[in-house]
Amino acid sequence: xxxxxxxxxxxxxxxxxxxxxxxxxxxxxxxxxxxxxxxxxxxxxxxxxxxxxxxxxxxxxxxxxxxxxxxxxxxxxxxxxxxxxxxxxxxxxxxxxxxxxxxxxxxxxxxxxxxxxxxxxxxxxxxxxxxxx
Numbered sequence: 814x815x816x817x818x819x820x821x822x823x824x825x826x827x828x829x830x831x832x833x834x835x836x837x838x839x840x841x842x843x844x845x846x847x848x849x850x851x852x853x854x855x856x857x858x859x860x861x862x863x864x865x866x867x868x869x870x871x872x873x874x875x876x877x878x879x880x881x882x883x884x885x886x887x888x889x890x891x892x893x894x895x896x897x898x899x900x901x902x903x904x905x906x907x908x909x910x911x912x913x914x915x916x917x918x919x920x921x922x923x924x925x926x927x928x929x930x931x932x933x934x935x936x937x938x939x940x941x942x943x944x945x946x
Contacts, residue, residue, distance in 0.1 A: 818889050818913070820840075823862070824836065825840070825921070826886070839886075840927060840928055841865060841868060841927065841928045842924070842925075842927040842928060843864060845863070845929060845931065846861060846862075847861070847871055847931045848860075848930075850939070852916055855944060856937060856940050857874045878908065879918070880907060881903075883903050885900065885902070887899040887901055888896065894922060894924060896921040896923070897921075898918070898919040898921070898922075899917070900919065902916075902917055906943045906944050908944070912943060913939045914939065915935045915938070915939050916935070917933060917935045918933070919935075920932040
């Protein structure tokens with residue numbers, strides 16, 4: 814599969830939107846590297862999460878700590894084994910009631926029909942501010 818756009822849309826975004834974390838996990842390589850930039854001291858889901866156990870912890874932190882307001886996909890570009898998804902999103906932090914809005918770039922790396930790496934770039938200052946009590 815040279816264009817992984819449909820693979821990412823069907824297996825990642827459709828499953829995540831449906832609340833099917835198991836469906837997302839099913840297409841992750843056992844040794845996946847899952848990265849969210851920023852300080853974990855300021856953003857509980859930030860940092861590098863490794864393997865299924867690490868990504869499971871990430872999902873527990875992110876889903877358990879936020880409530881989606883909107884997620885708008887602005888564009889998707891695929892080249893070889895890499896898919897970049899540009900998003901504008903907003904979440905409310907449950908602990909503080911504060912909402913953040915940020916543009917996001919998701920960078921997916923695929924091998925053998927499994928996600929081997931994920932990197933998310935966003936406005937970490939806006940998200941950290943929403944987590945401040």
